[in-house]
Each structure stands twice: as structure tokens, then as C-alpha cells.
Amino acid sequence: MFQDDPRAAHLFALPCGVDFPQALAAGLHQRLQPLPPEARARVTVLVNSARMRTRLRDALMAQGPALLPRIRLITDPLLFEGATRLPPPMPPLRRRLELARLIDMLLRSAPDLAPRSAIYDLSDSLARLFAEMQAEGVPLSALRDLDVSRHSGHWARSLAFINLAEQVVQADAPDAEGRLRAQAEALIARWQAHPPADPIIIAGSTGSRGTTALLMQAVARLPQGAVVLPGFDFDMSADTWAELGTDTAPEDHPQYRFLRLCDALDLPPDQVRVWDPTAAPAPARNRLVSLALRPAPVTDQWMQEGPRLQGIAQGCANLTLIEAPSPRMEAQAIALRLRHAAEEGQRAALITPDRDLTRQVAAALDYWRITPDDSAGRPLAMSAPGRFLRHVAAILRHRLDGQALLTLLKHPLTHSAEGRGDHLLHTRDLELRIRRRNVAFPDADFLRGFGASAKCPDWAEWLIATLPPMPDPTARPLAEHVAIHLALAEALAGGPQGGTGELWEAAAGIQAQRAMAELMREAGHGGDMDPADYDAFITSYLQGFEVREPVSAHPGIMIWGTLEARVQGADLVILAGLNEGVWPKAPDPDPWLNRRMRADAGLLLPERQIGLAAHDFQQAIAAREVALSRAVRNSEAQTVPSRWLNRLTNLLDGLPEEGKAALQQMRARGQSWLEMAQGFDADFRSIPGNDLRAPRPAPAPPISARPRQLPVTAINRLIRDPYETYAKYVLGLRKLNPLHPSPDALLRGTVLHKVLEDFTRAELEDDPFAQLMRMAEVVLAREVPWPAARILWLARMSRAADAFLQFHLSQPGRALMLEEGGALTSQDPAFTLSAKPDRIDEWPDGRIHIIDYKTGQAPTRKMQEHFDKQLLLQAMMADAGAFEALGLREVAQITYLGLGSSPKPEMTQITPALIAQTRAQFEDLIRAYLEPDKGFPARRMLLQEREVSDYDHLSRFGEWVMQDAPVVVPVGDEDAV
Numbered sequence: 006m007f008q009d010d011p012r013a014a015h016l017f018a019l020p021c022g023v024d025f026p027q028a029l030a031a032g033l034h035q036r037l038q039p040l041p042p043e044a045r046a047r048v049t050v051l052v053n054s055a056r057m058r059t060r061l062r063d064a065l066m067a068q069g070p071a072l073l074p075r076i077r078l079i080t081d082p083l084l085f086e087g088a089t090r091l092p093p094p095m096p097p098l099r100r101r102l103e104l105a106r107l108i109d110m111l112l113r114s115a116p117d118l119a120p121r122s123a124i125y126d127l128s129d130s131l132a133r134l135f136a137e138m139q140a141e142g143v144p145l146s147a148l149r150d151l152d153v154s155r156h157s158g159h160w161a162r163s164l165a166f167i168n169l170a171e172q173v174v175q176a177d178a179p180d181a182e183g184r185l186r187a188q189a190e191a192l193i194a195r196w197q198a199h200p201p202a203d204p205i206i207i208a209g210s211t212g213s214r215g216t217t218a219l220l221m222q223a224v225a226r227l228p229q230g231a232v233v234l235p236g237f238d239f240d241m242s243a244d245t246w247a248e249l250g251t252d253t254a255p256e257d258h259p260q261y262r263f264l265r266l267c268d269a270l271d272l273p274p275d276q277v278r279v280w281d282p283t284a285a286p287a288p289a290r291n292r293l294v295s296l297a298l299r300p301a302p303v304t305d306q307w308m309q310e311g312p313r314l315q316g317i318a319q320g321c322a323n324l325t326l327i328e329a330p331s332p333r334m335e336a337q338a339i340a341l342r343l344r345h346a347a348e349e350g351q352r353a354a355l356i357t358p359d360r361d362l363t364r365q366v367a368a369a370l371d372y373w374r375i376t377p378d379d380s381a382g383r384p385l386a387m388s389a390p391g392r393f394l395r396h397v398a399a400i401l402r403h404r405l406d407g408q409a410l411l412t413l414l415k416h417p418l419t420h421s422a423e424g425r426g427d428h429l430l431h432t433r434d435l436e437l438r439i440r441r442r443n444v445a446f447p448d449a450d451f452l453r454g455f456g457a458s459a460k461c462p463d464w465a466e467w468l469i470a471t472l473p474p475m476p477d478p479t480a481r482p483l484a485e486h487v488a489i490h491l492a493l494a495e496a497l498a499g500g501p502q503g504g505t506g507e508l509w510e511a512a513a514g515i516q517a518q519r520a521m522a523e524l525m526r527e528a529g530h531g532g533d534m535d536p537a538d539y540d541a542f543i544t545s546y547l548q549g550f551e552v553r554e555p556v557s558a559h560p561g562i563m564i565w566g567t568l569e570a571r572v573q574g575a576d577l578v579i580l581a582g583l584n585e586g587v588w589p590k591a592p593d594p595d596p597w598l599n600r601r602m603r604a605d606a607g608l609l610l611p612e613r614q615i616g617l618a619a620h621d622f623q624q625a626i627a628a629r630e631v632a633l634s635r636a637v638r639n640s641e642a643q644t645v646p647s648r649w650l651n652r653l654t655n656l657l658d659g660l661p662e663e664g665k666a667a668l669q670q671m672r673a674r675g676q677s678w679l680e681m682a683q684g685f686d687a688d689f690r691s692i693p694g695n696d697l698r699a700p701r702p703a704p705a706p707p708i709s710a711r712p713r714q715l716p717v718t719a720i721n722r723l724i725r726d727p728y729e730t731y732a733k734y735v736l737g738l739r740k741l742n743p744l745h746p747s748p749d750a751l752l753r754g755t756v757l758h759k760v761l762e763d764f765t766r767a768e769l770e771d772d773p774f775a776q777l778m779r780m781a782e783v784v785l786a787r788e789v790p791w792p793a794a795r796i797l798w799l800a801r802m803s804r805a806a807d808a809f810l811q812f813h814l815s816q817p818g819r820a821l822m823l824e825e826g827g828a829l830t831s832q833d834p835a836f837t838l839s840a841k842p843d844r845i846d847e848w849p850d851g852r853i854h855i856i857d858y859k860t861g862q863a864p865t866r867k868m869q870e871h872f873d874k875q876l877l878l879q880a881m882m883a884d885a886g887a888f889e890a891l892g893l894r895e896v897a898q899i900t901y902l903g904l905g906s907s908p909k910p911e912m913t914q915i916t917p918a919l920i921a922q923t924r925a926q927f928e929d930l931i932r933a934y935l936e937p938d939k940g941f942p943a944r945r946m947l948l949q950e951r952e953v954s955d956y957d958h959l960s961r962f963g964e965w966v967m968q969d970a971p972v973v974v975p976v977g978d979e980d981a982v
Contacts (some may be wrong), residue, residue, distance in 0.1 A: 007204075007229060014225040014270040017280035018237030021291050022627025024283075024574050025235050026057060028265055029208050030064035032233075033074070034280035047203040048074035051081075051220075053210040056380065056569055066884040080185065091188065094181040097132065098523055098546075100174075102483070102531040104128040105542075108172050109532070115162070120594070121538065125545040127596060131167070134597055135174050138610060139183025139884050141215035145171045147606045150600075156599065163597045186216045193223040200227055205559040208233040211262045213617055222269050233280045234263055236624035242296040244276045249302055256612035257589075258300050259620035286629040290315030290324065294626055297652045298619065311660050321657070321667035324626075327634035327675035330683075335636045336362055337682040339368035339579055340674075342632060345564050346577050347375055354563040358590055358618075359582035362776060362883030363564050366581075370562070382553035387496075390508060390517035391547045393418045396493045398543045401486075402536040406446050407439040408744040410472075418498050428500065431461045440742040445790075449474065467501040476536055483531030486539040487524055516552045555576075562797035567621040578628040583647040589618040622649050632675070666720050687966060699964040702728065703940030703971035706735050710977055712839040717878040723930065724872050724946065730934075731876055731941035732956040740955045749795035754860045756798065757904065758824075758843060760784045761809065761858055765820050765844065773810050776801060808908030816854070821847040827888035829881075835932045839888075840879050845891065852897035855879050863903035863911040864923060872946075875925045876901065878914075896920070942971035 029050075037045050044654070052058050058076050065073055105128035112118060119127060123873075138145065149168055153161040159395060179187065184692035205224050212218040224230035235727040238260050240412035243323050249264045256284050267274050285291055292314060299306055323566070329335035339355060343366070367377055385391045396413050403409065411432065413419060418430035438455050439447055449469045454463025471493070499507035509518040524546065535541065563575065565586070580935070582588050592611030603610060627633070636644060646654070712734040723730045733739045746752075755833070760781045770776045781802050785795045822845040830837045846854040855876055864873035886893040901911040913919075933939055943960035950967060957963075 007231060014272050015227075016225050016234070016267070016270060016272055016277050018234035018239075018277050019280050019283070020239055020285045020288075020627075021236045021294075021624045022285040022287055022629075023281075025209060026060035026064050026574070028281040028283040029233060030068065030857045031283060033552070034068050034283070036576045042072060045074055046072040049203065049205045049222075050074050050076045051079040051205070051207045051210075052076060053217075054568060057209050058816040060574060079207060081222065081319070091184050092178045094184040095178045096523075096527060097181070098527045099530050100132050100135075100177070101125070101128050103173055103177075103528060104170060106129050106530075106532040107166075107173065109859070118162075121457070122541050125542050129545075129549075130593075130596055131170060131181075134167075134595075134608075135170075135179045138180040138606075139180055140186055141608060142186060143607050145175065151602055151605055151840055153602075156602070160599055160602065164602070167597055182216070186219070189216050189220055193219060196223055196227060200229070202229065204229040204231070206231045206233060209235050211235070211617065212266050213613060215264050218266065218269070221266060221550050232266075234266075234277070236620055236627075237263060237277060237346050238291075238295050239279075240292045241274070242306075243275060244603060245299055245306070247757060249705050253517055255300050255616075256610055257615040259298060259616060259623045261616050262620075280595055287320055287323065287627055289320030291320075291627050294623055294653065295318045297656045298623060298649060306658055307659065311656065311664075314660070317657070317660065317663045321671055323630040324667075324671050325632040325674040325678070326654075326668075326671040327632060327678055329634065329636050329679055330638060332362060332636040332639055333365065334679065334682055334686070335581065335634050336365035337369055337686060338678045339366050339581055339632075339634060340372075340687065341681055342577075342579065343370060343377070344375060344677055345372055346558060347562055350561070351576040352561045352563075352574070353577040353579065354569075355579045355581060356565045356569070357579075357581040357588060358567050359587050362582050367564070375562055376556055376558045377499055377562045377564045378558035378560070379553075380569060381564070381566055382550050385513065385520060385550035385552050386544060386547035388513035388517070388552050388554070389416075389418055390514045391902060392416070393498070393508065394490070394494055394517065394521070394547065395544055397497065398490055400476075400539045401473060401490065402540045404446060404476060405472060406745055407444055410447060411436050412441070413497065413743060418506060418508050420499050420500035421498055421508065422502050422504050424500060424502070425606055427461075429465070431459065431464050434459050436744070437741075439744060441536070443742055443746050445746055446822075446918075461626065463501060467649060471496045480533040480535040480538075482528070483534055483539070483542075484525070484528035486534055486536075487521070490539075491521060491525070510810045513552045516550055517547075520547065521549050531902055542662060567618060567625075575628065575634070577630045578625050578774060579634065580622065580625050581634045583633055583650045584639075585645040585647055588622070588647055599906070599934060618650060622647075626654055631677075632674070633671075652770070654883045657824065678821065689771050689930070699961040700972040701943060701965040701976075702729055702960050703942035703973045704728070704735075704976045705938065705940040705973050706731065706977045707979060708935060708937055710735055713835060714839065717838060717840040717875050717882075720838075720874050720878060720927070720930070721872055724874075724936065726944055726947060726954055726956075727934065727941035728943035728945075728960050729954060729956050732959055735941075738956070738959070748789060748791050748798070750860065752789070753798060757860050758804070758858055759788070761843075762823050765813070765823060773814070774806055777806050777810065802920040805904040805908045807905060809902070812902055812910055816846055817848050818848040818854075821845050821853065822890050825888070825890055827882060827890075829887035831928070834928060834935055836883060836931050838878060838927075840875075840882055840887075842879050842888075845883070845888075850896060850897075852895045853883060853891065854897055855883065855899045857899075857901050859901055859903045861903065861905045862907070863909065864902035865911065866913065868903075868915065872948075874923065876926070877919070878927060880915050881923045881927065882918055900954060938973065940971065940973035945971075 017032075019025055033050070037048070049622070050061065052061060055078065058078065062073065062076055065071075080333045106122050108124050108127045108131070109121075112121060112124065137143075140145075147172070149165065151164060153164055178184075205227060207221050207224050207230075210217055210221065212221045225232045235672070236259070241260060246260075246264060249258060249261055250268065255261070263277075264274060267277065269533050296307065296310055296314065327335065327338050329338055343353050343355065355363065355377070357363060362377065363381075367379065370377060370535065386395060393413075393416050396409070396416060400409055400413065413433045414435070432959065435447075435452075435455055438444075438459075444451055452461075452469055453464045456462040459465075474494070484769075495505045497506060498504075498508035508514055580588075585591075592614060598606070598608070600610065633650060635646060635650065638644060645651075654668060657664040657671075712730065715730070715734065719730060719734070743749075760777070763780050767780070768775070778799070781799060785799060789795050789798065822842065824841060824843065826839060826841040828837055830838040842855055843858050844856040846856065848854060857876055869877060880896040880899055881895050882888065883891055883894055896915040898915060899913050903909050903911065934941070943956075943962065944954065944967065947954075954960075954962075
């Protein structure tokens with residue numbers, strides 16, 4: 006295939022933006038045409054990814070019937086078969102477990118180094134360090150020779166520990182990376198003695214790894230070998246290549262690795278040949294990006310070459326810049342652009358390292374039932390079996406509470422054999438029982454009682470027999486933890502009938518079973534763990550596996566990782582998340598060696614990863630049509646644009662009018678998508694094809710179904726949020742108690758009212774403050790089982806005690822009624838109003854004073870006039886004799902006593918005119934909501950727009966906005982005539 010000087014290196018490349026697999030296949034076909042057909046089968050092509058292999062095979066098959074070359078991954082062990090005889094590599098999990106035991110001992114002797122929860126992250130990083138040293142050919146002695154006198158004590162201690170761990174590593178078989186390098190070195194030595202007669206081509210790799218770089222150098226020197234580089238910058242000048250060759254050259258430049266390969270082959274970069282004459286789709290853009298990404302020492306070339314740059318408008322014509330105000334809006338704009346591509350029949354690919362962003366985009370696309378083809382899959386820990394195994398591990402660590410129990414019982418893999426429907430029915434009934442009774446820790450007695458009352462004793466006994474009664478905090482060998490964990494998981498998945506249900510089925514289940522089987526095989530190397538350590542370990546362990554579950558994905562909408570940018574093959578490429586810290590990703594912190602120590606040892610520097618990301622960016626932006634996107638702000642602060650995007654926009658902004666105009670047009674195209682996304686976010690109907698959406702509801706039930714009895718506390722909600730009254734008193738929907746009771750505002754108010762009620766009923770002692778606080782301690786000890794909450798609430802009560810005592814002791818007369826109810830029934834309209842005042846005092850002149858305690862701020866007079874009618878209505882009821890214990894009484898005053906952070910009473914004098922006005926307003930309000938054409942609008946006049954209602958999900962708030970007018974919707978059967 007290669008007939009030139011056999012001593013010359015065969016180094017080829019393709020420019021950025023070219024469909025690499027197609028051009029590689031075209032160049033291969035052209036070189037094989039003069040040869041007999043069977044020659045194709047003797048060619049070996051080594052590629053860097055499975056997707057590249059698939060696309061190359063498809064491109065070759067599209068050329069017509071012919072024999073295919075052997076296409077393998079460059080890391081395929083079969084490539085090195087017979088090259089050398091080495092023991093099997095050390096299993097990565099075993100290496101990790103052995104290092105974890107060492108780190109455990111280190112943290113026990115020096116607990117200030119890191120928390121125990123970091124053991125397995127530290128073992129991962131240390132294992133990666135040893136694997137990297139073996140892959141890069143750095144001997145362990147290089148670490149022993151490091152001079153740490155210039156570094157802090159932390160790094161000296163880290164190095165001492167690494168030298169200790171080295172003894173464990175040296176005593177074992179090499180890691181897979183070390184074995185691969187030894188095999189490669191043996192294979193290269195054999196090639197040098199006996200060069201292979203059949204062609205070998207390495208294509209698509211940048212040579213960023215030490216072993217790969219060795220192979221590329223060896224293959225390029227073979228008489229029938231060649232290396233085809235992806236995304237080579239043919240527009241770089243000789244001066245720029247020379248600058249990259251200096252000792253101060255930045256490794257974060259996208260072409261840096263290619264220069265190192267050329268230097269190793271004694272081949273100037275300008276002698277790298279084009280593999281196939283296929284033209285780049287946007288050569289003018291390639292020149293622009295090449296200039297923008299020049300190394301920092303030579304960016305002065307912007308001033309020289311920028312004005313002479315040709316085709317700026319042409320290069321930026323199909324370039325869009327989306328600068329979104331938030332990540333959510335960025336995802337929405339990207340989803341709209343991908344939806345448009347699907348409608349137009351374009352193949353579109355979203356490329357970003359930000360997995361949170363891709364999940365948001367996928368969720369937005371789901372609105373149109375578009376499922377993208379996501380090449381990355383998801384971590385096993387986030388799959389159904391992974392979550393199930395994590396839930397099971399957690400109950401072995403913590404005492405089983407109601408929330409954890411129901412989370413486990415509702416999981417789709419629990420009781421996934423026969424009888425799943427009955428299991429879900431029993432689980433629902435159990436949840437209602439736990440919520441109604443506020444059971445924090447459902448024990449065996451509670452479950453047995455539930456089984457008897459719900460007529461499911463067998464199901465309850467299965468739970469009692471299967472679930473651990475109490476966690477055992479003692480440490481035990483890892484193998485025992487795994488055995489207990491698997492036995493419990495399979496018992497819960499199988500149900501009372503036994504078996505394992507669907508736990509190990511489907512792609513994720515099969516992967517989970519393999520992972521747990523591997524863990525069981527290697528568990529003997531893990532030492533002893535307590536349940537907390539095992540829980541942390543299993544989460545970290547499952548996070549290291551990826552699973553791709555089969556879905557019916559859209560054939561033209563794809564989500565790719567940055568490595569797949571070199572595969573190309575899309576009509577539209579969207580580069581998203583272009584912010585510093587995202588793309589490029591901030592270098593992972595190395596807890597063992599700092600940057601200087603890595604450089605002295607000859608290890609890879611953090612800039613290498615940035616350089617690889619820069620190369621991926623340079624290739625992806627060279628596609629035919631490209632959209633660049635970033636969020637100007639995240640949830641915490643303003644973001645910084647990616648260095649490459651920043652260079653590109655700065656260069657365009659500094660060029661003559663053509664550059665500025667091109668940048669403005671890029672932003673204008675991006676702004677149009679942002680405006681569409683913002684319009685979609687505010688009103689779905691602004692997007693074509695989205696004419697139907699939920700209106701702002703104002704349901705109008707039949708008159709017979711409308712409430713004829715309400716407590717005074719519900720009148721405020723009837724005024725502010727009538728929909729809540731409809732949901733609660735017409736539909737009979739109530740918010741359930743939480744699964745896990747907590748010291749919330751409702752409980753705090755209940756406790757405060759009980760304390761003040763007990764104090765008011767008791768005889769006053771010489772020290773009222775001490776008496777009040779003593780009573781508070783008694784009530785808190787009885788009602789609040791959380792020690793921290795008791796201390797905090799007692800402190801709050803002590804701060805409000807003086808204000809309460811001052812108010813209480815200044816009141817004339819006596820407390821006549823405490824927490825007693827009453828009701829007022831009227832005929833026109835026919836309605837019953839009920840109330841249970843906190844406290845009613847009798848003054849010496851016989852008039853009464855109605856008092857209400859508020860744990861927060863008391864409502865102002867304006868709020869009482871329009872919304873907070875609670876005490877005014879109680880005064881109206883008392884004036885009408887609605888409280889049996891009072892009889893007919895004149896109301897003198899009402900008071901809201903706020904006992905929050907700023908205790909203050911809000912008093913209102915009551916007059917007959919005010920009573921009459923309140924009665925008239927109340928009757929008008931009730932009559933209005935008894936009109937057949939009057940609906941109960943959602944969120945009519947809330948105090949704050951950000952206020953959350955318990956019924957927002959029912960009214961579908963979010964699909965409509967507050968600016969929408971309520972739409973009256975008749976609901977229910979019509980009243981009988």
C-alpha cells in the first residue's frame with residue numbers, strides 16, 4: 006500500500022470537520038484499488054472507539070461487495086496475543102480493595118488527612134496513579150527520588166504513604182495498563198526484528214496515552230504501516246508549530262500531541278500528508294478557529310494575520326451563539342433547536358461533557374416525545390437495580406423508618422414476581438396508616454397489627470421476617486456484608502413466593518448481577534467494614550459502571566460525549582456547556598502528588614486533559630452547521646465563558662467590520678432561539694404545534710356540592726386561593742402527614758398554643774417567667790422527640806416570654822374561654838361558620854376580648870380588612886351568641902398576639918358598625934361562591950407569588966402563569982331540577 010521510502014514515517018491526517026470514518030474508508034479504498042481483492046482482508050485497522058469501528062465498517066460496506074479489513078480497537082488484548090507471556094493482570098477491584106485497606110489504616114493513624122467517607126475515593130485516585138505510572142512507563146523509583154524538601158508536610162506524608170503502598174503493588178501482578186504496555190513493547194520489538202508483511206493502520210487516535218503513542222510511532226515506521234490523525238490543523242504556520250516546540254509550550258493547545266508525535270518520528274509537521282482529498286465542510290471557519298486558538302505567546306499574530314483573514318462571514322454563516330440566562334433556559338433552547346432539526350430531517354448531535362445539561366435537554370425533548378440516542382448511558386448506581394441495591398444497603402446501616410420502608414416497598418423491583426398488584430395495594434394502605442398515625446419507626450408489632458386490620462397477615466409476616474429489626478453496627482468482613490446484602494435484596498425482590506423477581510433481568514439487571522458477582526469474588530481482599538463503610542463503598546462501587554438500556558430512540562437526534570466529536574457524521578452539531586469548569590472541565594484534584602511533583606516524576610500534567618478537550622472542541626466546531634451555547638449564570642453566580650469561546654469572540658470582536666458583524670449575527674441567531682425558549686416557558690402556545698395546554702382553572706361544581714360549612718380559618722384561603730377550598734371541601738382532598746415527622750412550623754405552633762393554654766389555666770406564681778418556662782419544658786419533653794428542636798424552641802420561647810407576660814399581666818378581667826368551639830348558622834345564605842378561639846377574656850364591664858396567638862408576624866390592619874378575617878368573624882359569631890360558654894356578649898376588642906422574632910400585638914377595637922360590615926362582607930362572599938356560574942379560581946390573590954399551595958400540582962400551576970385569566974370550568978353532574 007505504501008510504496009515510498011520504507012525508512013520514512015507514514016504519517017497522514019485529515020482536517021477538522023471532515024467525516025473521519027467516511028474519509029478514512031475513501032482513502033483506504035483508493036489505496037486498495039490496484040491490489041487484488043483478497044488484499045483487503047489482510048489489512049488491520051486499529052481505531053480508538055467502538056463508535057468509530059461501527060461507522061468505519063458501515064462506510065466500507067457502503068462501497069459495495071468486498072472483503073472487509075480487520076477492524077479492532079487499539080486496546081484489544083487480541084492484538085497482542087502471543088507478543089509476550091505475562092501473568093493475568095490484577096483485577097481493578099482487587100487493587101482498589103487492597104489500597105482501601107491501606108488507606109483505612111492511614112486514616113486511623115492520621116484522621117486529620119480526610120474523612121472516612123473518602124476512603125474509596127482515595128483508593129480510586131491512588132489506583133489510577135499507579136495505573137498511569139505503568140501506562141506511561143514511569144518506574145516507581147521515580148517517586149522515591151522526588152525531592153520533597155520544597156513542599157509542605159502534607160505532600161511529604163503523601164509520598165511516604167505512596168512508597169509504602171508501592172510494596173503492595175510490586176508484590177502483585179501488574180495492572181491492565183502495565184500489562185498492556187509490556188505487551189506493546191514486546192510486540193514492537195518483534196516488529197523491529199520481523200516487520201509484518203500485511204498493512205497495519207492506526208486511525209483516529211491522538212496518541213495522548215503512553216502505550217498508544219508507542220504503538221503509533223512503531224506502526225508509522227513499519228514499511229506497511231500508517232497512522233491517520235484526526236483533526237489535524239493544516240492551517241497552522243511554521244512559526245506557530247515552532248512555538249509549540251519550545252519548552253514553555255502549553256500542553257493545553259489542541260495540536261500539542263501531534264507535534265510530540267512528529268518530533269518522535271523526526272518528521273516536521275508540514276510533511277504530514279493528507280490521507281484523502283475530501284474537503285472540510287467549513288475551511289474558512291477552520292482558519293478562523295486555528296487563529297483563535299494560537300498559543301498564548303503568539304496571540305500577537307491576531308494583529309498581523311487577523312486583518313488578512315479571508316472568508317470570515319462565510320465561516321460564521323452557519324455558526325450560532327446561544328448565551329442563555331440560566332442552564333434551564335439553555336437546555337430549553339437546545340431542545341427547541343433539536344426539535345426543529347427532527348422536523349427538518351437533519352441529523353443533529355448535542356456534544357457536551359455536562360451530564361446534568363444533557364438530562365435537562367432530554368427531559369425537555371420528552372414534551373414532544375423525542376427520545377435522543379444517548380451514547381453515554383447512565384451510571385449503574387442511577388439505574389433501577391442500582392438504586393434498589395443502594396436502598397437495601399442503607400437499611401442495613403440505619404434504623405428502618407417509615408420513609409425508608411415505603412421507598413423500598415414502592416421500588417419497581419420489590420416483590421417483582423407474582424402478586425405485584427396486591428403488594429402495591431398493601432403498600433398504599435400501609436402508607437396511609439403510617440401517615441395517619443405519625444409512626445416514625447414502624448416495628449414488628451405495628452406491621453403485625455396492620456396485617457391483621459388490613460387482612461394481609463401473610464404479607465405483613467413476610468416483611469417482618471425479611472427486614473432486619475435493628476442495624477448491627479459491628480464491623481465484619483466484606484464478604485459477609487455482600488452475602489447479607491444480596492440475600493436481603495433477592496428476598497425483597499422475590500416476595501413471599503421466593504426467587505429473585507426481576508432484579509437481575511434486562512440490561513441494567515444483568516450488569517448489576519455481574520458487578521455484584523465480581524464483588525463477591527474479590528470481597529476476601531476487602532478486610533473488615535462496619536455498615537456505614539459498606540454503604541459508602543457500595544454506592545461508590547456501583548457508580549463506576551455504565552449501563553445502556555435499550556430504548557426506542559429518535560434515529561436523527563443524538564447526545565455524544567466529547568470524544569465522539571472526531572467521529573462526526575451529523576448535519577448539525579450543538580456544543581453546549583461552554584463554560585470554564587464544564588468544558589474544559591477543571592482538572593481533578595490529585596490528593597497524592599501536586600503539579601510540580603508530577604512534572605518531576607514524568608507523569609501527565611493536568612493541562613494534557615485540557616489539550617484533549619481543546620482538540621475535541623476544534624474538531625466539533627468545524628462541522629457544517631454548529632451552535633455554541635452556554636449559560637451566563639448558574640444557580641450560584643455568574644459563569645466564565647470557556648477559554649476557547651472567549652478567544653473566538655474576542656478575535657471576532659477585534660477584527661474589522663466583517664468580524665464584528667459576523668459575531669453580531671451569531672448572537673442574533675442564538676437570541677432568536679432564546680426568545681422562542683422564553684416564550685415557550687411563559688406560554689406553550691407561542692410555539693407552533695402547542696395550541697393545547699392547561700388553562701388557569703376556576704372549577705364550578707354544582708350548587709349542591711359546594712361547601713355549606715367552613716371554619717373561620719378557611720375563609721382566608723377562600724379569599725386568597727378559592728381553588729384550595731374547592732379541592733379540600735368539595736373534592737375532599739387533604740395533604741397527607743409526612744412519612745417522617747419533623748419539627749416543622751405546624752408542630753411549633755401547636756406546642757406554643759399548648760404551653761400558653763396550660764399557663765393561662767394555672768394559678769399565677771411569684772415568678773411568672775420561671776413558671777412559664779417550666780411548663781414549656783414539660784410540653785416540649787412530651788410533644789417534641791427531637792433534642793435539638795427542643796433546645797431551639799425553648800430558646801425562642803424564652804425570647805418571646807417577656808412580651809407574652811407583659812401582655813398577659815396587663816389584661817383586665819380574666820380568661821373566660823380557652824380552645825373551646827362554637828358555630829353560627831345563618832339562613833340567607835344557608836351556611837354554618839365554625840370557630841375555636843385560642844382565648845377569650847372577660848373584662849370587668851362584661852365585654853369580651855378575643856385573642857389569637859401567632860408564632861409568626863401578626864396580620865396588619867390592612868390585611869385584616871381585606872383577607873385575614875379570622876378574629877373579625879369570631880367577633881361577629883360572639884356578638885350573635887355562637888359560643889355556648891359565652892352566651893350573648895358584646896365584643897370590645899380583638900388582638901393578634903405575634904410571638905415570633907419581633908413580638909408585637911395587633912389590636913382592633915370592635916364597634917357595632919364593624920360587626921355589621923363584617924357580616925355583610927361575609928354574606929356577600931358566601932353568596933358569590935354559591936352562584937352557579939362562579940368558579941373557584943386557583944391562586945387568586947396570594948400574599949406572595951412564590952407562595953406554594955398544597956394544590957398547585959392539582960391545578961397544574963406551571964402550565965399556566967399568573968397573568969392568565971381564570972377560566973370557569975363546569976365540573977361534576979348538574980343539579981337535579
